[in-house]
Amino acid sequence: MTADLLGAMRAVFVRELLVFWRRSTEVMTALVFFVIVTTLFPLAIGPERRELMLVAPGVLWVAALLATTLSLNHLFASDYQDGSLEQMLMSPYPLSAMVFSKIAAHWVLTGLPLALLSPLLAIQMALPMKAIGTLVGSLLLGTPTLTLIGAVPAALTLGVRGGGVLVSLLVLPLYTPVLIFGAEAVAASAGQGFASVAHLSLLGAFLALALSFAPWASSAALRVSLD
Amino acid sequence: MGEFSSLACVTRLIKLIHKYGAPKRFYELAGTLVPWLAALTAVLMVVGLYLGLFWAPRDYQQGNAYRIMFVHVPNAWMSMMAYVAMAVFAAAGYIWNMRLADILAKVTAPLGASFTLTALVTGSLWGKPMWGTYWVWDARLTSELILFFLYVGYMALQASIDDARRAAHASAILAIVGAVNIPIIHYSVYWWHTLHQPASLTLTNQPKIYISMLIPLILMSLAFTLFYVTMLCVRARSEILWRERNADWVRKLVGSRT
Amino acid sequence: MSLPAFLQMGRFTVFIWSAYGFAAIVVVWNIVQPLIQRRKVWERLRRNLDDGEEEIHEETE
Numbered sequence: 001m002t003a004d005l006l007g008a009m010r011a012v013f014v015r016e017l018l019v020f021w022r023r024s025t026e027v028m029t030a031l032v033f034f035v036i037v038t039t040l041f042p043l044a045i046g047p048e049r050r051e052l053m054l055v056a057p058g059v060l061w062v063a064a065l066l067a068t069t070l071s072l073n074h075l076f077a078s079d080y081q082d083g084s085l086e087q088m089l090m091s092p093y094p095l096s097a098m099v100f101s102k103i104a105a106h107w108v109l110t111g112l113p114l115a116l117l118s119p120l121l122a123i124q125m126a127l128p129m130k131a132i133g134t135l136v137g138s139l140l141l142g143t144p145t146l147t148l149i150g151a152v153p154a155a156l157t158l159g160v161r162g163g164g165v166l167v168s169l170l171v172l173p174l175y176t177p178v179l180i181f182g183a184e185a186v187a188a189s190a191g192q193g194f195a196s197v198a199h200l201s202l203l204g205a206f207l208a209l210a211l212s213f214a215p216w217a218s219s220a221a222l223r224v225s226l227d
Numbered sequence: 228m229g230e231f232s233s234l235a236c237v238t239r240l241i242k243l244i245h246k247y248g249a250p251k252r253f254y255e256l257a258g259t260l261v262p263w264l265a266a267l268t269a270v271l272m273v274v275g276l277y278l279g280l281f282w283a284p285r286d287y288q289q290g291n292a293y294r295i296m297f298v299h300v301p302n303a304w305m306s307m308m309a310y311v312a313m314a315v316f317a318a319a320g321y322i323w324n325m326r327l328a329d330i331l332a333k334v335t336a337p338l339g340a341s342f343t344l345t346a347l348v349t350g351s352l353w354g355k356p357m358w359g360t361y362w363v364w365d366a367r368l369t370s371e372l373i374l375f376f377l378y379v380g381y382m383a384l385q386a387s388i389d390d391a392r393r394a395a396h397a398s399a400i401l402a403i404v405g406a407v408n409i410p411i412i413h414y415s416v417y418w419w420h421t422l423h424q425p426a427s428l429t430l431t432n433q434p435k436i437y438i439s440m441l442i443p444l445i446l447m448s449l450a451f452t453l454f455y456v457t458m459l460c461v462r463a464r465s466e467i468l469w470r471e472r473n474a475d476w477v478r479k480l481v482g483s484r485t
Numbered sequence: 486m487s488l489p490a491f492l493q494m495g496r497f498t499v500f501i502w503s504a505y506g507f508a509a510i511v512v513v514w515n516i517v518q519p520l521i522q523r524r525k526v527w528e529r530l531r532r533n534l535d536d537g538e539e540e541i542h543e544e545t546e
Contacts (some may be wrong), residue, residue: 152404156397160387169383170401173376174408177415184419206411217404224396292497298508338515345511352504356497458515465523472530481530 008093009101016105019078027109030071034114037063038121049126056125057186060135061142063121064114065175068143069168071110072150075102076222080158086226095219103151103215111143131190134200141203142182148207148214149174155221178206241323248327250467251476257460264457268450275446283439295353297443301451303346303367306374309339309455313381314406317399327463329395330470332402333385334462338455340378346371366420370413377405391470 020027041059045051079085079102088098118139119132127135153170157163185199279297313335320328350368351361362368381398388394471477 149404152400156384156401157387160384162387166383166387169376170380173373173380173412174404176373177408177411180415180419184422209411213407217400221397221400224393224400227393227396290497291501294501295504298505302508341511341515345508348507349504352500352507356500454512454515458519461519461523465519465526468530469526472533477530478534481527481534484527 005093005097008091009097012088012098012101013105016102017108020074020105020109023078026071026074027113030067030110031113031117033070034063034067034117035121037066038125042125052126053128053190056122056127057131057135057183057190059125060118060121060127061138061179061183061186064118064139064143065146065172065179067114068111068146069150069171069175071106072147072154072167072171073164075106075147075151075154076158077163080225085222089223089226095222096215099151099155099219099222100215103147103218107144107147111139111147115139115143127186128190131186134189134196135186137200138182138185138196138203141200141207142178145178145203145207145210146175148210149178151214151218152221155218155225158222158225178203181206244323244325248325250327250330250471251474253327254464254467257464261457261460261464264453264460268453268457271446271450271453275443275450279443279447283443284437292353292356293440295349296440297447299346299349299353300444301448302342302349303371304448305451305455306339306343306346306371308452309335309342310374310377310402310406310409313339314402317395317402321396321399321403326470327467329391329399330463330466331459332399333395334459334466336378336382336385338458338462340375340382342451342455343371343375343378347375364420366417369420370416373412373416374409377409381405 038059041055042052045055076085079088089095091098115136118135122132122135150167150171153167153174156170157166160166181199181202185196185203188199189196275297279294283294285291313332316328316332316335319325320332347368350365350371354363354365354368355361381401384401385394385398388397468477468480
């Protein structure tokens with residue numbers, strides 16, 4: 001049974017990757033958004049490196065957070081429209097496991113490239129070299145939490161009018177702890193060289209909490225939306 | 228043996244909830260309670276205001292500005308209590324499919340949001356004389372602001388779903404997720420605040436609380452709590468009538484009062 | 486204490502009274518709005534009763 005379940009989860013995961021891959025423009029949108037938003041800040045603030053360095057951790061993290069929020073709309077929407085979510089609901093495996101696979105695939109295609117791309121933008125934002133490792137680490141720990149939490153409002157707003165904007169309204173207040181510790185971790189290692197281990201381990205704790213809670217909550221949300 | 232008796236207890240409790248949890252029974256019960264609740268609220272508020280504005284002495288540091296506390300603290304307290312109440316009602320409605328709990332959760336949201344807004348505005352009006360500016364990213368004010376966003380999100384979700392049952396269940400999940408998150412948000416914001424302003428002033432720690440200040444504060448807090456309960460009943464009654472508009476008892480009630 | 490002396494709360498008069506004023510406005514709004522709502526619901530229910538039994542208007546509140 002467990003082997004079956006793992007097999008099914010892997011099948012969903014691979015299917016998601018393929019489906020997302022075929023519609024790669026949607027995947028790219030979030031990444032391009034991330035790049036453009038961070039580029040806007042120097043234009044608004046000015047090219048002064050000292051000032052940019054000061055705001056860099058916050059800007060990079062807010063941009064990453066917004067890009068993740070933007071991508072949430074693609075998490076369930078197409079499967080909702082073509083009915084494959086309902087099939088998933090009727091499958092013999094627990095819905096939360098299937099949802100977990102979907103979220104994982106979604107993160108691999110949005111959060112992971114975002115974290116890997118961030119060093120380039122960090123250089124653009126004049127972030128010191130010593131902080132870049134922390135930036136990537138904090139994004140690697142933080143973005144999966146964001147996707148996991150965001151899956152709940154994304155599931156709740158399926159087929160609801162004004163869904164896209166509504167998702168961001170619902171999810172952004174819930175993102176504040178991750179934002180605080182993520183940006184703080186980067187700022188700490190960019191500034192006086194405070195150890196950012198504490199921040200990163202808290203981000204890890206958030207991730208563990210989200211992992212144990214979000215798949216259940218979002219599968220419950222899907223059940224309500226598909227009712 | 229013990230298991231049996233506790234099981235019996237739970238069944239009895241559920242029976243009791245079902246008896247008074249029927250919208251019709253609640254409608255009648257709330258109807259008789261509202262005038263009494265309203266009167267008690269008014270008395271408490273008048274006495275609390277009198278004691279707070281006349282009787283309590285000036286604070287030697289803040290002068291009279293501390294008197295804003297008597298509206299700020301009760302509203303801040305109720306903003307949090309209302310969220311807890313909303314999440315509990317929502318969870319009960321979701322788990323046991325209780326229509327009354329759905330209604331109570333829904334009508335709590337605008338009340339809670341208005342408490343939060345009042346706490347924010349009075350807090351910043353208190354902040355101006357104390358800090359010299361209307362807005363400081365104080366831990367208390369910041370988490371109050373995020374709480375306000377959570378209320379707004381809940382109401383937006385309720386408003387955007389037409390089907391009453393789906394709206395109730397969807398927003399219930401959101402309320403529960405929010406309730407799990409609130410302590411985390413709260414402590415994150417506190418930590419963030421102490422990191423950036425290690426030795427700043429906080430509002431309520433500033434004046435030393437004397438008994439003459441504590442009494443009006445408690446009275447006002449009680450008054451706002453009762454105000455919430457009263458308006459909860461009034462709002463829930465309208466909502467019940469509308470949702471049960473096809474039920475016999477509502478038709479009879481409307482027919483008898485035309 | 487006389488009324489003008491009471492209304493004059495020292496240096497912070499404006500802040501104190503605007504805080505209390507705002508709280509009062511919100512409290513009054515919280516009382517008035519549900520009462521208006523209740524009247525609307527009653528009117529609609531009466532209209533529905535007059536319009537015949539089955540026809541219920543699906544209006545949003």
